[in-house]
Amino acid sequence: MKLKSCVKGFFVFAMLFVTSAQCQQLVEKRVFSTKNFVTYGGKTIADVSVGWESYGKLNQDKSNVILITHYFTGTSHAAGKYQHDDVAAGYWDAIIGPGKAIDTDRFFVISIDSLANINVYDPNVTTTGPASINPDTGKPYGLTFPVVTIRDFVNVQKLVLESLGITNLYAVAGPSMGSMQAIDWAVTYPNWVERMISVIGSSESDAWTTAFLEHWATPIKLDSKWNDGNYSSVNAPLDGLTASLMLITQNALTPEFFNQIGKEQLDYNALETGPLNDINTHHSIVEWLRSRAASRAKTMDANSLLYLVRACQLFLAGHQNDINSAIAKVTAKSLFLPASKDLLLMPYHARATHQKFIAHKKVSTIIEYEGPLGHLEGVSGVSQHAKHIEAFLQE
The missing domain is CATH 1.10.1740.110 (Rna Polymerase Sigma Factor; Chain: A)
Incomplete structure (x- = not known):
């Protein structure tokens, strides 16, 4: 490990006696597998495997769980490093860790690779999708793989959580496509979700976004x-x-x-x-x-x-024809964090969803990001809202 990445000058000597884990949290990728997973569209996938990783410790009554749902080209690597000499930490490392906004001294934080994850050939990613081998043919599925939806991503996550004996989420949070998953969690499994954080997100793919x-x-x-x-x-x-x-x-x-x-x-x-x-x-x-x-x-x-494009195009929170009926089911407190210069999921998405939550008398707050990164403010620039996320998790 390069100590100079953690300390400067005089403190280098002192750090010789400090474990490297205190400098950067190390994480381990685990794998969950299940059989005969039925998609939202009614198709069966014989074998499903996804990777997952966690940060912090699960408390005795398993009430301190925060689920992080990742973005379109992202993975479950939300924080920490696999090895000390990794070039970069997980994408939300700025806000996940000991003493950070999502405090792993307090919370058990977990993130899970999506189905059809685009990063198939990353050695730290496990996913089942079109590049996987179809057990019936011994060849890659290709386009014979069933269409999957945001709901399917959520349902696989639910299976992973249940395998750990978890039946409640203190919070679910994610950026972009992860925001879609977070919202779908809140409307589909309201008894699970106490708090929902939607970062640079949307509750539906409207005509503009689909095109x-x-x-x-x-x-x-x-x-x-x-x-x-x-x-x-x-x-x-x-x-x-x-x-x-x-x-x-x-x-x-x-x-x-x-x-x-x-x-x-x-x-x-x-x-x-x-x-x-x-x-x-x-x-x-x-x-x-x-x-x-x-x-x-x-x-x-x-x-x-x-x-993944199709999953996002098909997204409508609750996966019903009437989004208002879906939102009416939400019991979670919600925080919306759009980016003012977002050209992808423009802030009108979050504003409209927040207004729907308010109209249904839900507890909802919206705060807009500023900055030059546009949509990526919710990933690379998330630290600017660390204080808002931390405060929300204290409520």
Whole structure:
């Protein structure tokens, strides 16, 4: 372990006698498996396995559980590190841990990989989805895998919790697609959920959002290697997947952020020499975006992205035709944290949901994020609302 990452100067010597766990919480990935899982659409998946990890300790009556539900390209790695020399900690490490907003000295925090998780080839992810082997054929499911919904993600999480003897959530919280899961928990299993935190989220995929999400799927389907979903891991449609991830990344950020990157890191100029002289040469900002997307694509699966897109497109809290009837069932206290510059799940989503909660006389609070990261304020910038989350969990 590099001690300089934890202390400076004089305190380095003292830290020689302090365990490394005090510097960074280490976490272990576990796996839950179940048989014959029936989806919301009525299809049966013979074998389901998902990864999960936890932080803090479960108290004796199992009343201190907080479930963290992850975002579209995320995993159950919400906090801590697997090894001391990991480059980065979990995505919400800024607010999950000893003495932090979600205090693991007090709470048992758990997070679970989604079905059809896009990060199939990440060694720390376990998921069942289109890249999994169909036991009936011995080959990957591909597009024969059943359509899955946000409700299915929630129901798998419920099975994991029940396997640990947990029947109540002190809180459920998540950003983006995780917010959809958190809201669905509150409306579907109200007797379970005491508090719900929706970060950069929505209670439904409206017409605009459904059409918007379809653009993420299109590049994959146009890649000749996609082959109607029938491809091998060694001949995958990585060009299409990379193009999709470029779209997702830009949609999740803001013009302000991109312009800052162009100015401070790339010396971007509209009249760059390369693009001026060669149609096959791209601007520096395009190459910056593409290189990051291509790097991420190496551990991801194209078909899984299509399934996650569809799950989000199908989302309506409670999975009923009438969202008001679903919201009427909520008993949890709720906190909505949209980002004012979000171009993906724009703040009107959270505002409308909050107003519906208020109209149904639910206890609900809304506080908007500020900052240049847009949708990613709910992931990378979540620490700015640490005090609001901490206060909400004290109520």
